[in-house]
Amino acid sequence: MREHDRLFIGGQWTAPAGTGTIDVISPHTEEVIGRVPEGTEADMDAAVAAARQAFDQGPWPRMTPAERAEILGRLSAIYAERQQAMADLVTEEMGSPILFSIFGQAAMPQMVLQYYVDLAASFTWEEERAGMLGPVTVTREPVGVVAAIYPWNVPQFTLMLKLAPALIAGCTVVAKPSPETPLDAYLLAEWIKEAGVPDGVINIVPAGREVGAYLVSHPGVDKVAFTGSTEAGRKIGAACGELLRPVTLELGGKSAAIILEDADLAATIEGFKMAALMNNGEACAAQTRILAPRSRYDEVADALVTMVSSLNVGDPADYGTEIGPLVAKRQQERVEGYIRVGQDEGAKVIAGGLNRPHDRGWYVAPTVFGDVTNDMRIAQEEIFGPVLSLIAYEDEDDAVRIANDSRYGLGGSVWSADVDHGVEVARRIRTGSCGVNLYVLDPNTPFGGYKDSGLGRELGPEGLSPYLEYKAIPRPA
Secondary structure, three states: EEEEEOOOOOOOOEEEOOOOOOOOOOOOOOOOOEEEEEEOOOHHHHHHHHHHHHHHOOOOOHHOHHHHHHHHHHHHOOOOOOOHHHHHHHHHHHHHOOHHHHHHHHHHHHHHHHHHHHHHHHOOOOOEEEOOEEEEEEEEEOOOOOOOOOOOOHHHHHHHHHHHHHHOOEEEEEEEOOOOOOOHHHHHHHHHHHHHHOOOOOOOOOOOHHHHHHHOOOOOOEEEEOOOOOHHHHHHHHHHHHOOOEEEEEEOOOOOEEEEOOOOOOHHHHHHHHHOHHHHHHOOOOOEEEEHHHHHHHHHHHHHHHHHHHHEOOOOOOOOOEEEOOOOOOHHHHHHHHHHHEEEEEOOEOOOOOOOOOOOOOOOOEEEEEEEOOOOOHOOOOOOEEEEEEEEEEOOHHHHHHOOOOOOEEOOOEEEOOOOHHHHHHHHHHHHHHHEOOOOOOOOOOOOOOEOOEOOEEEEHHHHHHEEEEEEEOOOO
16 A cells, blocks of 8 residues: 655645545556545645746756756666666556556656757757848747646656656646556656755646646646647647647547558567557557458458457456556446447457456456448547457558548558558558557657647657747847
């Protein structure tokens, strides 16, 4: 039982303003494994005030990028040494299989942090331009206090997408973890203190949606960065638009994996274990629409069924587990509801279905639907679980049309024996990223979405720009 009775505000463990608490429940055992204070509006006021003080009067934004990188380098080194502890904790609180957690819940966040530490040395923070009317100095300055609101599925990764570039830019941050997964943020806070990050630069307040909405509109906040559902993103975007407040939104997805005629099917199906079913299918970029040429449809269906039916579903802390439980009972019920919707729409369950793999824990059987058409709800709406829809296409143009026939545009992939041709097809897919014979996020490249998948980009040098203001200083020739 991990019990915390304080919030991380102003670099100190601070008593909360209210008496409410958040129980953290293991999705495997359905037992309470942790408890943290539930942040209130008063707690957010205190956190924003601390971040405001640290930005307006503190040393952080006045340090050179190299000085900030030195401190964050210490945090990165601590993180690198203790990745296993973070992976174990995230697996316990949200059910991610431990082998995925080691990479996606711990190694990747540390890689992102280290990427921005390294970027500080090569990024152009200031430049001289020969203006048309005289010389101009162009500087990049931190945008200010950042509200970072992030979800439960990959909590450390989605936080670090915001925290690392914001900090290296010189911003200060108020982070709001999801109520389902606040425990990993407490571990990170301990490392932040140990690394010597100045007080008030990072503040962490777990809270629900209402308090999160309060933070979004707080007058002391200069920028909002959000990862979560498209529905919540719309509300946050609307609030920030009214306030003329910069916002980055990384939202939902319904990504398509296009299997071309010449694809190596064995390698492709093996690749889907990560591309389509990563993190129990609880991933915004999961390739949950599988597009197969009609000539190979039955072959693909058989291979998918064999793979999905053989997956080891069970205790996420077991190194042999490939699919763990979903994060909460409501998520289990949501995914099972979509399985019923698919059956009602006329799609055929060819693997998995509504028989739960275990009596205890919020498990859903990995499921494949056949006979899916792209206008079905299971092909258009984000399910956020281990449910795949197999869709037939006639030719490559038809495959591209189906892949693009979505209100989302986050990820995607193309599977082909001819990598160059796969790249040609990928260029036609209107998504923020589209892999060829894999799907992976690289810290050096931008991640984000077209259409309803969001606004702006995270990762890469593009992920630093949203945390900077650009200032021109012209002077006489």
